[in-house]
Amino acid sequence: MRKLMAGCLIWLFASLSVASANQCEASHESLDKVGETRLKVFLFNVYDASLFTDTGAYEDFETLALRIDYLRDISAKALIERTEKEWGKLEIEVTERHREWLEELEQTWPDIKKGDCLVAYWQKNEGLQFINRDGRLGESFPDEFAEDFVSIWLAEESSYRENRNELVGERND
Template sequence: MTVIVAGCLMVFAAASYASQCTAVEPFNQLKPVGKTRLQVWFWDVYDAELRTETGAYEDAEQRALQLSYLRDIEAQDLVDTTAEEWQRLNIALTDTHNQWLQQLQQMWPDVQKGDCITLVETAAGHAQFFGPEGELGVIRSAQFTNDFLAIWLDEKSRFKSERNELIGAQQ
């Protein structure tokens, strides 16, 4: 079940649900880098799209990741999986990380098939989250933004081929 939920974190909008994912103007202003679909066993879990100001992953100053869910997932499962993935990436769960996880629990809704959660990195490096109804909140920490995006973008990411598709790497 953990693997399924882990997969639920990476999401990009399926064509039939694109209208629910296109209203995030800060995301739409950036250029696409890559996109992928995560499938775990026979389940489509999510689609994910990465954007930056240049359309390239390397040396990007602003990143945005849109997760389009292809399954219903409870917010608590998303938060728990965030913590599990950080531990898997050897990111220590400090008191600050636990505070961030509490913020996510309060901020994120349960998602339904077709919903999107979008993270847009601000000029200060903070993580601004958007959901189906608009802005969900901001975590004012560049370290959080880096640690959170590492789940998808780090070389040690659980799903390597999907990571490579997101960053536009040649395979």
């Protein structure tokens, strides 16, 4: 009886793990991959990122999903601080509205553990939704936020130009 119970528990936990992992997959399964990249800082692998759109191209889309699979632990606070810093590098004026969005992110994002995924799912005119392995995180953010947020990875002036080019399907020459 104990072996049967233990077997059932193992099966249950395995099923939950697969179901959880699939929330990130399900968020973009109907979209086409545009590109992918791995961010390395010095000798450290930080994350793998993949870009998906409804058209399979970055330039012309209605729906976009930016998936990040983390290769190390990162606190939500560090992610939010980095978001603001990257906006500054892109010369995006951090207005009062931006600060409100950053405060909303504090309530939305969990601390990241190695192996976690985070998807920024943006449908134009409907806003951006964050999704992790457990499903939706918080409320949708407006299109203005979505444009500024994804520009961190996708703008030509991105801090990591080679990674940006790989994400949008351009060659690094």
